[in-house]
Amino acid sequence: MLTVLLSSPRVAPGLLTWQAWSALHAAHRVLAGTDEHPLIPPLTAAGVVPAVVDAPSSADGPALAAFLSSLAPSAEESVVWLASPGEAPDSALLGSLSVPCQVLDGAYDLPGAHLLDLVSIMDRLRVACPWDREQTHESLLPYLLEEAYEAAETIEAGDLAALREEIGDVMFQAFFHARLAAERPVSEGGFTIDDVADTLAAKLVRRHPHVFGSVSVASAADVNANWEEIKKAERAAKSGASGVVADPPSVLDGVSFGQPALSLAAQLQRRAQRAGMAVPAGLAVPAASVPARVDGPELLGDALMALVARAREAGLDPELELRAAARRFAGSVREQERAVSGIDPQGTPIGDYE
Numbered sequence: 001m002l003t004v005l006l007s008s009p010r011v012a013p014g015l016l017t018w019q020a021w022s023a024l025h026a027a028h029r030v031l032a033g034t035d036e037h038p039l040i041p042p043l044t045a046a047g048v049v050p051a052v053v054d055a056p057s058s059a060d061g062p063a064l065a066a067f068l069s070s071l072a073p074s075a076e077e078s079v080v081w082l083a084s085p086g087e088a089p090d091s092a093l094l095g096s097l098s099v100p101c102q103v104l105d106g107a108y109d110l111p112g113a114h115l116l117d118l119v120s121i122m123d124r125l126r127v128a129c130p131w132d133r134e135q136t137h138e139s140l141l142p143y144l145l146e147e148a149y150e151a152a153e154t155i156e157a158g159d160l161a162a163l164r165e166e167i168g169d170v171m172f173q174a175f176f177h178a179r180l181a182a183e184r185p186v187s188e189g190g191f192t193i194d195d196v197a198d199t200l201a202a203k204l205v206r207r208h209p210h211v212f213g214s215v216s217v218a219s220a221a222d223v224n225a226n227w228e229e230i231k232k233a234e235r236a237a238k239s240g241a242s243g244v245v246a247d248p249p250s251v252l253d254g255v256s257f258g259q260p261a262l263s264l265a266a267q268l269q270r271r272a273q274r275a276g277m278a279v280p281a282g283l284a285v286p287a288a289s290v291p292a293r294v295d296g297p298e299l300l301g302d303a304l305m306a307l308v309a310r311a312r313e314a315g316l317d318p319e320l321e322l323r324a325a326a327r328r329f330a331g332s333v334r335e336q337e338r339a340v341s342g343i344d345p346q347g348t349p350i351g352d353y354e
Contacts, residue, residue, distance in 0.1 A: 001078050002071055002101045003027070004094070007039060009085040010116050011107040014042030020106035023080055024048045031071060032082040039082055050082060058087065062096075069098040118171070119193060122179045137180055144173045206230065228274050250337050251275040252330055261322035262304075268326055272333050 003023050007016070016024075024030060030048055032040060033055035040050050056063035068089075071079045083089065094101055125132040151166035175193060184190030207230050209215035210223065217223050228251075235253045251271045257264060311318040 002068060002097070002099050003078070003080045004068075004083050004089055004101065004103045005080050005106045006083050006088050006103060007085045008107045008109050008113070009038075010109050010113040013038040014046075016106040017108075020104055021046075023078075023104055027078045027080040029071075029077075030080045030082065033084070037082055038085060058084075058089075064089075065093050065096045068101070071099075118175050122172075122175045126179050132176075135176070135180070137177060140173065140176060140180075144170075144177075147173055206234075224274070250334055251277075252333055255330075257323075257327070257330075261319050261326060265322055265326045265329070268329050268333070272329075275333075277333060277336055 005020060005023065007013075024043065025048060027048075030043065030050040031053050032050045033053065035052045037050070037052075040052075043050055056067050058064060068081060071081060088103070094103065127133070147166070147169040151163065151170050154160070154162045154166050174196070178191070178193040178196050181190050182192045205212045207227055209226065209230075210217040215226065217226065231254075232251075235250070251274065252268065255264070255267055255271065259267070308318045311321060
């Protein structure tokens with residue numbers, strides 16, 4: 001009986017399943033194709049000493065099949081062949097063997113283990129590729145935005161098969177930026193991909209007390225309400241840690257003003273609405289400028305296109321004009337917040353507050 005033992009390059013050598021260790025200890029012979037096989041040291045330490053034999057390349061299927069068939073000339077002899085880590089013989093090749101054969105997974109990757117491959121590849125690219133060596137956070141910024149838009153396009157088009165690749169491109173940007181940050185000391189804002197994962201994991205746990213804690217929720221609306229309260233507390237904690245008297249924590253904290261104007265305007269209005277604020281006075285759109293019907297996605301899109309056309313006819317850039325309006329909106333929201341918190345525009349407390 002020939003047993004082809006598979007292992008993973010992402011799992012520490014020697015961390016094998018009980019079935020794998022049982023097969024190894026029961027085998028008459030354990031063979032490997034190279035003396036550099038990572039399983040040899042831990043197996044030898046456990047009293048299972050593999051023998052190294054010359055094996056054909058995996059690319060030469062017929063030669064490899066004949067070789068594997070020769071390893072166990074009789075059904076009574078138990079032989080374990082250590083496949084190269086991460087490689088599994090082709091099913092057609094195994095079917096062509098002239099001896100009984102079984103494939104045994106000796107180590108299983110945990111979900112997400114393949115991300116370790118990306119870490120290794122990114123390290124190598126940063127050192128060995130002339131283009132990758134030259135990149136900075138600033139030079140990569142256009143690609144970060146571009147890849148995100150391309151992923152969004154596949155979702156809009158319903159091409160979910162293509163989404164797999166596009167999400168990978170977005171992920172690559174995250175790994176690249178983390179690799180650049182790892183080259184800086186912590187005192188200069190340096191961090192690693194593990195720091196990124198730890199920060200994200202802690203945030204997700206902290207903002208989902210209904211999943212990881214004892215908070216009870218009845219609906220998605222309850223989740224959103226809790227989310228906003230948690231974020232409000234986080235902003236207050238950051239403001240207190242700085243020790244600087246400035247604007248109070250704002251519902252707009254964390255909003256990226258570098259995003260496209262339309263998504264920026266929508267996010268600002270959404271944040272203000274969640275905080276119970278109406279559109280600040282002076283920013284309400286004149287009724288005459290609103291189309292009669294925008295109660296459907298197509299009509300709304302057409303209305304927005306018409307507004308863009310009107311802006312162009314007036315010699316205005318709709319992106320810049322909407323961005324300016326969004327900033328005015330943000331300023332008005334912050335004015336309301338200052339009035340509620342008792343802090344004037346210069347950051348000075350108003351009245352007798354303890």
